[in-house]
Amino acid sequence: MTATAAARVWLRAADAHVEELREVLQTRTDRADHPHADRVEQQVVVYDAAALTAAGTDPDERREVQAEIAYALSDGPGIVVVEGAFAPAVVDRVTAAFNRMISDQRAAGMAVGDHFAKPGANDRVWNALEKLAVIDPEAFVDYYANDVVALVSTAWLGPGYQVTSQVNVVNPGGEGQTVHRDYHLGFQSPQASARYPAHVHRLSAFLTLQGAVAHCDMPVESGPTLYLPHSQKYELGYLAYWHTEFQDYFVDHHIQLPLRKGDAVFFNPALFHAAGSNRSTDIKRMANLLQISSAFGRAMETVDRERTVRAIYPALLARKAAGWDEHALANVVAASAEGYSFPTNLDRDQPIGGMAPPTQAALVTQALAEGASPEQLAERLAAQSATKRSH
CATH class of the missing domain: 1.20.120 (Four Helix Bundle (Hemerythrin (Met), subunit A))
Known part of the structure; x- marks a missing residue:
């Protein structure tokens, strides 16, 4: 195999340059590509949940809406916001269940950490989906009957997807994250990611849909997630985001949208993003992080x-x-x-x-x-x- 052929198959961190990312980000989100959207704000496609689900009642129009969302997540900005996706009363009941889980963890002496914050700095509930089903099955049913989740998940992954969720609470004064990409390759070190060929780098993002449901109002000072729209299209991104110059670029050029309780965000896992720092004095910023996986991420046979x-x-x-x-x-x-x-x-x-x-x-x-x-x-x-x- 020639060096040129090898370069087409294997990506190298040394080949990642901020100038190339900047060129990718010259693309602007075109409102005309998203006729069902309410608006485009800071390059992000924003939908109204009532209008979205109403359009989704007709099978043909539902396919049009889903095609539009799939385009936004892949070739568009890589992120959509659905305002009013969940009824506040439904969110409140699930929030109460989440708070019980957090209290139980604390009482048990569990200092639960995540991939960024030190254990105990914020609050995290892993496998919140299963725990919610056990602790309050009625609330679970009302929450996951949500058609916005089904519509967007099917648009990106097709049928047979699997939902998992993690509750993340960034307390007042809690520090944000550094820029990153998400599962699968986003959870690998750059050395591990470099062992996967370029086509797997492209594939990784199509195996998962990332989402977040706001469980409280999230003004900017509370630190809602920072995003870099269109960055999912940068092929070297899984290797690049570890570099200081890319992290600095993200700090200088990210966008940040406030959310209201019940709003939902869905984004391509290859999008550069990071949870923001909570600079408020009294807002415990709670989000239910949805990680929705393709049915195809499994082997044919069960092997012990x-x-x-x-x-x-x-x-x-x-x-x-x-x-x-x-x-x-x-x-x-x-x-x-x-x-x-x-x-x-x-x-x-x-x-x-x-x-x-x-x-x-x-x-x-x-x-x-x-x-x-x-x-x-x-x-x-x-x-x-x-x-x-x-x-």
Whole structure:
């Protein structure tokens, strides 16, 4: 393969330049591309929920609306806001349930952190979807009957999608995040992301829809999320956002829209964004973060990989003792062990020191390097599996 061919397949962080991002951002959001929108504000397409759902009652028009939203998320600004997406009374009941979860976590001594804030600095509820279903099933049903969520999710992912959610509360004085992209590749280090070919960088954004529901009024001083419209179109973005010059550019050029309780934001996970700092003195800024996944992000067969690894580990130890090189051993681990950190229970399996917790494959590789016994590996695998169970 020539160097030119390799450059088409593999992306390098060294090739990321702010000038190229700036050129991508010269595109402006065209109101004419979004005839069902209420307006375009700071390059963001803004819809009125009542008008959107009314248009969605006719099957043909619903497809037109969804095509418009899909275009906005991919080739447009990468973000849409739906004002009044959730009824305030429905939001209030779910907020009460979320606050109970947070109180229970505190009472249990759980200092729950996220990928950016230190544990205890703000409040985070992982797997809020399942917890809400258990703690208040009536509220769950009323909340997720929402047709805006269904309309936008199907527009981006098609049918069969899976909803997960995390509650994030940034308390008064809480610091914001640094700019980033989201799941999948957005949760990988730049070194890990560089191992994936360019077409996977393009694919990653089409596997997930990011959303956020405002559970209180969010004036700018409370720190609603910062966005860089159209930045999802920058191919090197998963490698670039770690660079200081890109972070500085984001600080200088982001937009920030205030939200009202019940408003919803949906955005392409490749969009450059960051939660803002809460400069208010009395607003506990609560959002329900929706992470909606494609049905296609799953294998065809169910494989018990823990059982598989336990079975082959003695043979791996024997091959290592016989002089097999690390490359051959790594190939076997890749074929047998789970090489991805997710899905997991982020209450117990927290991504300390990075965006993603250790994988099963990393655990097996470490055990091989140490010469751990099969019994020791079995204990480690069982402990890791326990952290991943949802309850």
